[in-house]
Amino acid sequence: MTGRRQNPLGNEEPLLSVLIIGGTAAYGLDLTPWRPAGPVFSLQTPYGESPPITLLQPDPGQPSVAFCSRHGKDVLQRSAAFLNHRAIVWTAKMLGARTMFSWNGVGAIHPSLEVGDLVAPADILDFTRSRITTFGHPDLKPASGPAFHPAARAAIQSQIPNPQSQIPNPVYVCTEGPRLETEAEIDLYRRAGADVVGMTLSPEAFLAQEVGIRYASLCYVTNYATGREMGRPPKRQFGPEVARTCLPILLRAASLIDH
Numbered sequence: 158m159t160g161r162r163q164n165p166l167g168n169e170e171p172l173l174s175v176l177i178i179g180g181t182a183a184y185g186l187d188l189t190p191w192r193p194a195g196p197v198f199s200l201q202t203p204y205g206e207s208p209p210i211t212l213l214q215p216d217p218g219q220p221s222v223a224f225c226s227r228h229g230k231d232v233l234q235r236s237a238a239f240l241n242h243r244a245i246v247w248t249a250k251m252l253g254a255r256t257m258f259s260w261n262g263v264g265a266i267h268p269s270l271e272v273g274d275l276v277a278p279a280d281i282l283d284f285t286r287s288r289i290t291t292f293g294h295p296d297l298k299p300a301s302g303p304a305f306h307p308a309a310r311a312a313i314q315s316q317i318p319n320p321q322s323q324i325p326n327p328v329y330v331c332t333e334g335p336r337l338e339t340e341a342e343i344d345l346y347r348r349a350g351a352d353v354v355g356m357t358l359s360p361e362a363f364l365a366q367e368v369g370i371r372y373a374s375l376c377y378v379t380n381y382a383t384g385r386e387m388g389r390p391p392k393r394q395f396g397p398e399v400a401r402t403c404l405p406i407l408l409r410a411a412s413l414i415d416h
């Protein structure tokens with residue numbers, strides 16, 4: 158699989174426009190309503206095996222899209238702290254993707270965020286400690302500029318219901334895991350400007366930037382971050398509704414961006 162195929166004129170064209178990386182609950186998602194174009198497959202990358210990938214049948218005039226479950230197939234095979242981010246991003250490159258959209262569960266830090274809310278983060282605070290954050294390839298420049306591609310992010314944001322209730326320029330703090338944060342850590346992140354907390358977007362977003370792929374994310378608030386209940390009853394939403402909500406939003410966003 159080279160990520161390129163012959164178009165009707167005999168020229169090579171990328172196999173794919175958009176790779177959608179599914180996070181929370183993606184492994185249990187039945188893709189039938191989104192018309193899989195063939196069996197689930199994996200690619201061998203120089204960094205290890207990719208998670209499972211499914212090509213989806215595009216509607217006429219729509220971009221070619223594939224779906225990749227970040228945490229594995231059928232069950233949570235790898236939790237957020239143990240992902241092979243380089244294999245995931247290199248897979249997108251091998252498939253010729255110009256854009257990566259992902260969804261991921263987050264804990265709410267900002268007091269106005271509720272479980273079930275959707276956020277397209279504008280920036281990252283990276284508090285990971287032991288992840289490989291670069292391909293280290295001499296031909297690739299380290300990531301710079303906005304952590305999320307502005308047009309890709311705008312496409313996602315435009316598809317979030319009730320965009321007027323969004324907090325402006327939400328900041329995602331990425332923690333190392335696998336343990337949950339302490340209350341003191343969450344207080345620190347809040348004072349540093351974080352609105353939501355998760356364990357996935359670094360280095361995924363930075364590696365995508367390094368290989369020149371536009372990257373943006375949709376965060377689903379699955380819980381209140383440690384100590385951030387603020388009198389509200391504890392609530393957790395990690396079930397199939399996360400995937401069923403996020404995939405259609407990202408597919409609509411994929412149809413909006415320039416290919």
Ligand code: HPA
Nearest residue numbers: 262263264354355356382
């Ligand atoms: N902390 C870190 N990662 C998460 C959380 C959280 O509260 N919720 C979902 N992913």
